[in-house]
Amino acid sequence: xxxxxxxxxxxxxxxxxxxxxxxxxxxxxxxxxxxxxxxxxxxxxxxxxxxxxxxxxxxxxxxxxxxxxxxxxxxxxxxxxxxxxxxxxxxxxxxxxxxxxxxxx
Numbered sequence: 103x104x105x106x107x108x109x110x111x112x113x114x115x116x117x118x119x120x121x122x123x124x125x126x127x128x129x130x131x132x133x134x135x136x137x138x139x140x141x142x143x144x145x146x147x148x149x150x151x152x153x154x155x156x157x158x159x160x161x162x163x164x165x166x167x168x169x170x171x172x173x174x175x176x177x178x179x180x181x182x183x184x185x186x187x188x189x190x191x192x193x194x195x196x197x198x199x200x201x202x203x204x205x206x207x
Contacts, residue, residue, distance in 0.1 A: 116140065121169075128154045131184065133162035141167045142174075142193065142201060149197025160187035174201045 112127040117134065121141040129140065140155070145168075157164055163185045168174050174182050174193065182203065184191060191205040 122153070127152065128156070131155055131157045131164045132159055133157065133164050134159050135162075137162045137164070139165040139167050142169055142172070143195075144169045145172045145195045145197060145199050145201060148195040150195060152192060152194045154190065154192050155184060156190045157184040157187065166191060166193070168201060172199050172201065175203045176200055178203070 112125070113130065114124075114126040114128070115130040115132060117132040117138070119138040119140070122143050131140070142153070143151075155164070155166060163183050165181050165183050166174065168180045173180060182191060182205065184205075189205070191203055193201040193203050195201055
């Protein structure tokens, strides 16, 4: 079964910088036109929420940026980058100040 954006409300394709304010669970990242940044919602407002990011092209990079003083990973910083085709990250909010991360590539 193929996921289609128009029939799957949790899927969104993005190609420019933006801040997540809606409830999509899966973001397809298209950085063909250039580098961009996705700013995550605050952890204390999204306890247990999981968000998947998948980069569909090799050109340029996409930065995932935590909001406020939140971190990505308990020992991490405020950002991670997806730089290659098929790179992906699953981020899950701990409900306090950390996006727990599982990434590939």
